[in-house]
Amino acid sequence: MGLVPVLGVLALLLLSAAGELAAHPLAPxxxxxxxxxxxxxxxxxxxxxxxxxxxxxxxxxxxxxxxxxxxxxxxxxxxxxxxxxxxxxxxxxxxxxxxxxxxxxxxxxxxxxxxxxxxxxxxxxxxxxxxxxxxxxxGPGTVLRSYATLGVEHILSGPDHLLFVLGLMLLVASGRQLLWTVTAFTAGHSVTLSLAVLGFVNVPSGPVEALIALSILIVAVEAVRGPSERPTALRRFPWAIAFAFGLLHGFGFAGALAEIGLPAGEIPLALFSFNLGIEIGQLMFCAVVIGLYMAASRLPFERASQLVPARRAAAYVIGTLAAYWVFERTAATLAPLIA
Structure with a gap:
């Protein structure tokens, strides 16, 4: 069993989960x-x-x-x-x-x-x-523990943000580059998350969610491109693109944190802890994906030539889900304006 069949099975599971999420798009x-x-x-x-x-x-x-x-x-x-x-x-x-x-x-x-x-x-x-x-x-210890846990739980329960991180993983070539890219994504969404939660910026959630889906689609399209094609800025500077798109994703995180609220007198610590939890959750997700990839690469009959089609298969799955979310969220945003 090669890497492509393994990713095929994972793709079917991911599509099934996405269908369940689409059927019940309920807010907490x-x-x-x-x-x-x-x-x-x-x-x-x-x-x-x-x-x-x-x-x-x-x-x-x-x-x-x-x-x-x-x-x-x-x-x-x-x-x-x-x-x-x-x-x-x-x-x-x-x-x-x-x-x-x-x-x-x-x-x-x-x-x-x-x-x-x-x-x-x-x-x-x-x-x-x-x-x-x-x-x-x-005390500070309770705030740190509570909001860091909330950050971990929020990122791990957000399929769109995780798919964006997975798309970034398909673009980078080394573990160090992956760490810098994921950290840049965290730095980007930390900026807009803080500005939105503190009331300095107010952006409607509908357009933001549609643009988040579009950012996932853009990364997926880039991941489909073969290594022999001319590299774009997205592939040459993934950390910079991750930071830029992180600014967008931060507005999505802000909605959840606004519902939770911030403790008076501990706002800086709560913001730091929530962002720390998101970073920890992202690294946990990356570790699981890398572990699955390493396990699949050790299966019998594995060949290096399968890596490119395997990456493309994963990118097509991500792109399909992202395209669906773009249309779904755009329609939901425009519906009140048309009615």
Whole structure:
């Protein structure tokens, strides 16, 4: 079994996963809990208006917290927001909060807690980890750990960003060049991520998502070109192109971080930690891809002549998915203008 058949199998799996993502393009839900004085806790529950049939997400609060009044509900764009208050007989630190029904919802939940001492704790609840134990103590260490974890989880759950990184891997010729290229991508999106989250730049998400897909398509088209063809600037200076496109991808990351929020007094550390997590996640993804490539290259009957068609096969898969996303996201952006 050669490298091309291996990539063919991986391509089918990737296409299947992309189809599932296209069928359920749901944004994460947001559970925001603010602990006040006298045991009063305000809860804000934001969910997408479009839900997977049969799914029923329900916040799960500690048993010592009881409702105090009714639930207020309002529409906010493409989401539904519910607000209510509970009274807790004990502080939240050390308690367990979570969301029931995540496994059937096809989407994660962002949990943001503001404790009585104004400490802000954020995390992502998933099907594998639907609950979270509120930490007893905060500080810089908690911020660093929480936001770095959020960065890792966000990049690894974003197929478009990972496909862009995979496309870059098809263009570089050495491990050192790959490290510089991926780091340049991180540096680029760190700039626009910070500017957007801090409110200095405001760009509509629809056009940004379409342009992100276009950047993946451009990299895929370049990866299809043979090594004998005249190299373009994209192939000669992949790190520079990665930085430029990273500026674009940063606006995409900013949307997720804006939902999570930044802790007052720890904004620089939170931004650094989130970007650090994204870099770690990218390197983890690169390590997995390199490991699969090395394993495939050691299979029987492997020939060096298979490397070029194997790279092209992977590039065609990336380009196909990217082209689909370009049309899908462009149509979604233009639809409200045409209607």
């Amino acid at each position: 839900s947001l559970l925001e809990i603010v602990e006040g004085g006298a045991g009063q806790v305000d809860v804000r529950w934001k969910t997408p208006a479009n839900k997977v049939p049969g799914s029923d997400l329900r916040p799960s609060l500690p048993a010592h917290c009881q409702p105090d009044g009714g639930v207020l509900q309002e529409a906010a764009g493409t989401a539904i927001v519910q607000r209510w208050r509970v009274v807790c007989s004990a502080p939240l630190p050390g308690s367990t909060v979570g969301v029931d029904g995540i496994a059937s919802s096809k989407a994660d939940v962002i949990l943001r807690l503001t404790l009585a001492d104004e400490q802000v704790v954020s995390t992502v609840l998933t099907a594998d980890r639907p609950t979270f134990v509120v930490p007893d103590s905060g």
